Amino acid sequence: MSSQPPHPALLIPGPIEFDDQVLQSMSHFSESHVGAPFVKTFGEALTMLRKLFQTEDPASQPFVISGSGTLGWDQVAANLAEPGDDVLVLHTGYFADSFADCFETYGVKATQLKAPIGDRPQLDEVEKALREKKYKLITVTHVDTSTGVLSEIEALSKLVHKVSPDTLVVVDGVCSVGSEEIQFDNWGIDCVITASQKAIGCPAGLSIVMASGRAIKSFQSRKVPPTSYFGSWKNWMPIMQNYEAGKPSYFATPSPQLVHALHTTLTQITSVPLADRFAAHRNASQKVKKAITELGLKQLAEKPENQANGMTAIYLPKGLTPPDVLPKLMQRGVVFAGGLHKQIATQYIRFGHMGVSVTDPNRDDIDRAIVALKEGITEAQAAMDLSSR
Amino acid sequence: MSSQPPHPALLIPGPIEFDDQVLQSMSHFSESHVGAPFVKTFGEALTMLRKLFQTEDPASQPFVISGSGTLGWDQVAANLAEPGDDVLVLHTGYFADSFADCFETYGVKATQLKAPIGDRPQLDEVEKALREKKYKLITVTHVDTSTGVLSEIEALSKLVHKVSPDTLVVVDGVCSVGSEEIQFDNWGIDCVITASQKAIGCPAGLSIVMASGRAIKSFQSRKVPPTSYFGSWKNWMPIMQNYEAGKPSYFATPSPQLVHALHTTLTQITSVPLADRFAAHRNASQKVKKAITELGLKQLAEKPENQANGMTAIYLPKGLTPPDVLPKLMQRGVVFAGGLHKQIATQYIRFGHMGVSVTDPNRDDIDRAIVALKEGITEAQAAMDLSSR
Numbered sequence: 001m002s003s004q005p006p007h008p009a010l011l012i013p014g015p016i017e018f019d020d021q022v023l024q025s026m027s028h029f030s031e032s033h034v035g036a037p038f039v040k041t042f043g044e045a046l047t048m049l050r051k052l053f054q055t056e057d058p059a060s061q062p063f064v065i066s067g068s069g070t071l072g073w074d075q076v077a078a079n080l081a082e083p084g085d086d087v088l089v090l091h092t093g094y095f096a097d098s099f100a101d102c103f104e105t106y107g108v109k110a111t112q113l114k115a116p117i118g119d120r121p122q123l124d125e126v127e128k129a130l131r132e133k134k135y136k137l138i139t140v141t142h143v144d145t146s147t148g149v150l151s152e153i154e155a156l157s158k159l160v161h162k163v164s165p166d167t168l169v170v171v172d173g174v175c176s177v178g179s180e181e182i183q184f185d186n187w188g189i190d191c192v193i194t195a196s197q198k199a200i201g202c203p204a205g206l207s208i209v210m211a212s213g214r215a216i217k218s219f220q221s222r223k224v225p226p227t228s229y230f231g232s233w234k235n236w237m238p239i240m241q242n243y244e245a246g247k248p249s250y251f252a253t254p255s256p257q258l259v260h261a262l263h264t265t266l267t268q269i270t271s272v273p274l275a276d277r278f279a280a281h282r283n284a285s286q287k288v289k290k291a292i293t294e295l296g297l298k299q300l301a302e303k304p305e306n307q308a309n310g311m312t313a314i315y316l317p318k319g320l321t322p323p324d325v326l327p328k329l330m331q332r333g334v335v336f337a338g339g340l341h342k343q344i345a346t347q348y349i350r351f352g353h354m355g356v357s358v359t360d361p362n363r364d365d366i367d368r369a370i371v372a373l374k375e376g377i378t379e380a381q382a383a384m385d386l387s388s389r
Numbered sequence: 390m391s392s393q394p395p396h397p398a399l400l401i402p403g404p405i406e407f408d409d410q411v412l413q414s415m416s417h418f419s420e421s422h423v424g425a426p427f428v429k430t431f432g433e434a435l436t437m438l439r440k441l442f443q444t445e446d447p448a449s450q451p452f453v454i455s456g457s458g459t460l461g462w463d464q465v466a467a468n469l470a471e472p473g474d475d476v477l478v479l480h481t482g483y484f485a486d487s488f489a490d491c492f493e494t495y496g497v498k499a500t501q502l503k504a505p506i507g508d509r510p511q512l513d514e515v516e517k518a519l520r521e522k523k524y525k526l527i528t529v530t531h532v533d534t535s536t537g538v539l540s541e542i543e544a545l546s547k548l549v550h551k552v553s554p555d556t557l558v559v560v561d562g563v564c565s566v567g568s569e570e571i572q573f574d575n576w577g578i579d580c581v582i583t584a585s586q587k588a589i590g591c592p593a594g595l596s597i598v599m600a601s602g603r604a605i606k607s608f609q610s611r612k613v614p615p616t617s618y619f620g621s622w623k624n625w626m627p628i629m630q631n632y633e634a635g636k637p638s639y640f641a642t643p644s645p646q647l648v649h650a651l652h653t654t655l656t657q658i659t660s661v662p663l664a665d666r667f668a669a670h671r672n673a674s675q676k677v678k679k680a681i682t683e684l685g686l687k688q689l690a691e692k693p694e695n696q697a698n699g700m701t702a703i704y705l706p707k708g709l710t711p712p713d714v715l716p717k718l719m720q721r722g723v724v725f726a727g728g729l730h731k732q733i734a735t736q737y738i739r740f741g742h743m744g745v746s747v748t749d750p751n752r753d754d755i756d757r758a759i760v761a762l763k764e765g766i767t768e769a770q771a772a773m774d775l776s777s778r
Binding site: 004005007010012014015016017018023024026027028029030031032033034035066067068069070071073074077101102105106195197203204205225226227228229230231232250251252253254255256257258335337340 | 393394396399401403404405406407412413415416417418419420421422423424455456457458459460462463466490491494495584586592593594614615616617618619620621639640641642643644645646647724726729
């Protein structure tokens with residue numbers, strides 16, 4: 001039995017439903033942020049992140065900082081790029097526009113390579129762009145939370161290493177880490193930024209980053225100092241290294257409760273083979289996508305290879321908008337999200353299927369959501385038909 | 390009976406001991422960050438902050454952002470100053486050096502006005518400095534966590550308004566909000582930055598800021614855009630205004646659990662007269678300071694008017710260092726902090742007396758800590774005497 005009170009299942013693409021133990025860790029009694037017990041907890045969480053990212057290179061550097069996923073963009077723009085640098089931003093939806101905006105804030109010139117809604121830039125287009133200009137780094141949104149579009153990281157990274165070997169490969173994994181496989185070392189990734197509240201399964205409030213040894217070297221050979229203070233790796237790197245080595249260290253006060261919750265979820269995640277976790281997400285996603293097709297609905301990401309495994313963005317039947325449908329889902333105990341991509345926000349809804357809703361056999365969130373979606377859409381269509389008569 | 394398991398009382402100058410209900414709020418089941426229930430909770434928390442800061446001017450703007458107190462510095466440096474601006478930083482310890490470092494990161498020229506350890510810059514020195522150069526803003530650490538030095542905000546603010554009326558008055562209230570009175574409107578303050586984990590009594594992870602209408606106007610008339618993305622008020626102001634107006638809004642995902650805990654503690658704080666709260670902190674502080682004097686110990690802040698009410702920094706007897714004493718306090722169930730001011734870090738310890746440890750009549754944390762301090766110091770001295778024989 002869950003220790004949580006009855007509540008609608010939160011099936012938006014983050015925050016997600018959380019495990020009981022994880023939520024209980026949020027209530028941990030107060031501890032000193034530089035005391036031995038908490039230093040151990042924080043250090044172990046950092047080490048477990050290495051496992052989740054499948055990196056064994058000791059030069060890889062994890063960061064866990066109070067903030068949101070967005071703070072990861074600042075960390076990239078302020079530590080890995082310098083004012084005046086050119087960067088290439090692959091666009092699959094809302095989040096590339098914002099990441100580009102973040103770069104511009106720090107005086108970094110962002111060139112966007114855009115794809116039609118529901119699609120992703122193709123490798124030959126990326127290759128062409130990389131041959132035209134020298135980019136300090138390239139960014140790709142692994143799963144675009146606004147469209148449910150999945151990008152292919154391995155092939156992209158290999159292409160970048162071949163065509164423009166000095167360009168750092170930066171992955172926005174806010175909506176992918178924990179639900180999509182990431183082989184940090186094998187794929188040659190230089191930086192992944194993510195957040196706690198999606199498939200990692202810890203309440204919101206932590207910016208989580210993994211940087212490669214190559215990224216750290218690039219950072220260390222900057223011509224000008226980092227252009228953020230709170231997001232500066234100069235300030236945070238010694239702290240993270242000390243915590244992982246079991247030594248107390250202070251730059252800014254971390255959140256012991258959030259770090260305890262992160263420790264709990266990472267302990268759960270790393271206690272089963274990662275392959276099983278990703279398979280569970282693929283299976284749940286297939287079930288959702290099959291049900292959607294059977295309902296006669298279309299996804300924003302039309303091509304199967306573009307479809308994320310942790311969420312689905314679903315076009316509503318013509319004439320229906322999110323306010324017609326979402327309350328009917330809520331009545332049935334499930335919370336979906338509205339559209340986020342500005343051009344088409346009123347035409348679609350988003351269904352997140354990540355974390356314990358997918359991996360915990362005691363939960364039936366996904367099945368209930370599929371039933372609710374079917375009933376809710378049918379009811380909304382009937383109401384529309386009635387009112388248009 | 391507390392619902393928390395037995396644990397040593399955390400009496401460092403933040404994080405502090407938390408109320409049971411506040412910790413339980415941290416385990417709140419997952420909610421959408423843009424759903425009506427959470428929007429209401431967040432909006433109410435923002436409105437209660439106005440009460441805590443004693444501001445009734447509707448132009449005042451509260452901000453609550455995932456981060457730590459340090460992020461408040463970035464917000465000031467990136468929103469209220471522009472590259473090339475001069476700012477005056479009053480120095481009472483460790484934190485002024487870091488705030489100055491933060492300004493320099495954003496290209497803002499920080500001039501520090503320093504006082505001897507344990508003291509604060511005097512008003513005539515501040516006046517002289519303000520007459521010598523035009524400063525965009527002046528910063529003062531209300532309570533310096535590294536030294537326990539209290540600054541006098543009302544007189545300082547009035548002086549600034551008289552001598553240099555265009556200069557914004559910025560208060561670092563990380564270690565003061567909730568334990569020291571702040572009359573935001575009456576004293577003419579333009580910005581207070583603080584954090585959740587000290588006298589506000591909510592676990593760490595939130596950067597909390599109050600800006601005056603004048604500060605917001607100054608921000609809106611910037612010549613260049615804000616120089617941070619995650620800390621940009623351009624991004625956050627509409628979000629905060631929407632939440633407070635009950636409208637969902639999105640820039641970056643807030644932490645619903647932390648905001649619930651903030652809501653709970655602010656509900657508790659604002660349910661009793663603020664004057665009672667500040668009196669409770671003064672009384673506890675007097676009790677602590679009397680006990681310290683009776684033990685023959687000295688404070689870093691020698692002059693009574695320089696002494697904070699939420700913490701005390703205590704010089705150890707000659708020959709003793711924090712590692713000689715802190716474990717003996719821990720054995721007695723209380724956690725103090727070591728020194729933080731680099732020049733004298735090994736010569737003193739810090740005792741935080743804030744929040745529920747002071748206001749909850751069911752707790753005896755402070756009395757136990759005074760006994761533990763007496764016994765611990767006596768024992769450490771005896772051990773030293775023995776080893777030096």
